Amino acid sequence: MTDDEGDTLYQAVSSRDARFDGEFFFAVRTTGIYCRPSCPAVTPKRRNVAFFTTAAAAQGHGFRACRRCRPDAVPGSAAWNVRADVVGRAVRMIGDGVVDREGVPGLAVRLGYSARQVQRQLTAELGAGPMALARAQRAHTARLLLQTTALPVTEVAFAAGFSSIRQFNDTIRAVYARTPTELRAETPGAPGPRDAAGVPLRLAYRGPYATREVFDLLAAEALPGVEEVTGPPGDRTYRRTLRLPYGPGVVAVGERAPGRWLEARLHLAELRDLTTAVHRLRRLLDLDADPYAVAERLGADPRLAAAVAARPGVRSPGAADPEEYALRTVLGPEGSARVLAESGTPLDAPDGSLRALFPAPAELTGHPVAGPLARALADGVLRLDPGADRDEAARVLGAVPGVGARAAARIRVRSLGDPDVPAPDGADAPEWAPWRSYAQRYRDVSPR
Structure with a gap:
């Protein structure tokens, strides 16, 4: 890192700029502690500060996490x-x-x-x-x-x-x-039994977050039995079942944002799935996005400027289960409901209206509509996991029978979490890159 780059980061620390939380970390050599940029503690002298891209790097150099700002709880880097x-x-x-x-x-x-x-x-x-x-x-x-937890x-x-x-x-x-x-x-009050209360979470995000638009989309797409959205606008709760590596889970997320976080609660059959469940929830809700970078690029275009200014923090949601989302995209709402009724995996105990997991690809390889896509997923020809090669996945999607251009674009945006998918109708502009998926969301949520 050059001195000029370090000085720029130090300016963010001096101004306690929360926009950079999770984008980098700083450590103080005289105290042996590392922090997030917005830490409210007294700003250290520049000569005593070191900068790191990740918390792991700071820890590897022997620095301890700040007790005041909890740098391990920041959003991930966009x-x-x-x-x-x-x-x-x-x-x-x-x-x-x-x-x-x-x-x-x-x-x-x-x-x-x-x-x-x-x-x-x-x-x-x-x-x-x-x-x-x-x-x-x-x-x-x-x-x-x-x-x-207890x-x-x-x-x-x-x-x-x-x-x-x-x-x-x-x-x-x-x-x-x-x-x-x-x-x-250090936590005031004794934690309650986990089976009764689940694991409470504060899901941090940076910048403005358009909760209404996200929850509107979740409500419109909800598949009964797997998902539900309850409550009045502004105070809704989204709940869904999760298929996780070690067992099933149920998550609930509230629409209200009491701070720079959303409140959630996870019920897991196996607590070993906690890290994976949190990561998938963050991808679904697009919590690691950088709304400042999106607004800077898209807001500079007269075609989107008014929408960006009127609706700050619009997100491009992903998927809690990428393979499930892809199959549901091909099946449509009615087809997905039928498949769930015929082949869904029931929960051991229904949780309110949530009663099942959506079928895994291997269970739908013979389906007349979803079969080709299910076979590609089950055989590993098509990968939609977080580490998938997006270009390769797009190529394979284009060759799967029954997956049209619009469906492939939706799967790329949601299942792959690709922030820069061109609109299938060509109604976007190259200068919107690398945020063309967000441009489409602004077009979807703004009146024509």
Whole structure:
């Protein structure tokens, strides 16, 4: 990093600019603590400050997380949603828990690189390799469980993805400078039983967030039995079932934003799925977006300027289950309802109106409409997971029978989380890149 680049970042720290929370972290050499840019503590002198791209990099240099600003709870960097290269794909997969489940070799296989190449590229660009990034994520998950549930400490360790109690204790001490018991004791009030209350979450985002438009879309698309939106506009709750690696889950998210976060609650059959569930929820709600960058690019065009000014923070939602969304896109609402009734996987106990998981692709390979797409997904010919190669997925989608141009564009936007999908009718402009998916959302939510 050049001195000029460091000075620019220091200006963001000096002004406590929350727009940069999650985009970088700063550490103070004299205290051994790292923070988010908006930390309300006294601004340190420039000569004592070091900058890091990730929290994992700061931790790797021996810095501890600030107790005041909780830098581990910031939104993720929007760069990983935009970038389609190996580093961007790797970060998204680590967020989805691939390293916890499959290790670095599994991550490397999914990326099509050797483990050494992945380590080298991530370390060179992010200052931390895949294990360090996963370790930072586990520490955050452990803190969340310690402070919001009554789980025994040993159960928290394994639920957060640690392979041993010693590794768990060492990591918590290194990241937070406290023991797990001390970390739990900092939370006022005793956590309630997790089975009754689930895991409460505060899902952070940056900048303005157009909750009404997001919840309008969720309500319009909701598939009864899998999803529901209840309550009056402005105070709605979105609930849905989740198919997760270790078992099913149910999530509820509130529309009201009491701060720079949405409040949610997760009920999981297996707490090992917490990290993955949170990551998928963030992708669904597009919580890691950079609305400032979107507004700067799209608001400069007279065709979109009024809409951008009138509706700040419009998001381009993704999908909680990319394969499910793709299949439902091809089936349509009525076809999806029939498939759910015929082939859905019932929950062990219905949760209100939520009663089932949407069928997995392998269960629909013989379906007359969804069959070709289901076979491509089940066989691994088409990948829609967070680490998928977007260009390759677009090529495969274009060759699947029954997937038209409009359906393919919707799947790219929602299932792949691609922020720059051209409109299938050509009604967009190259200068809107890399935010053409957001431009379409502004066109959808604004009166013509």
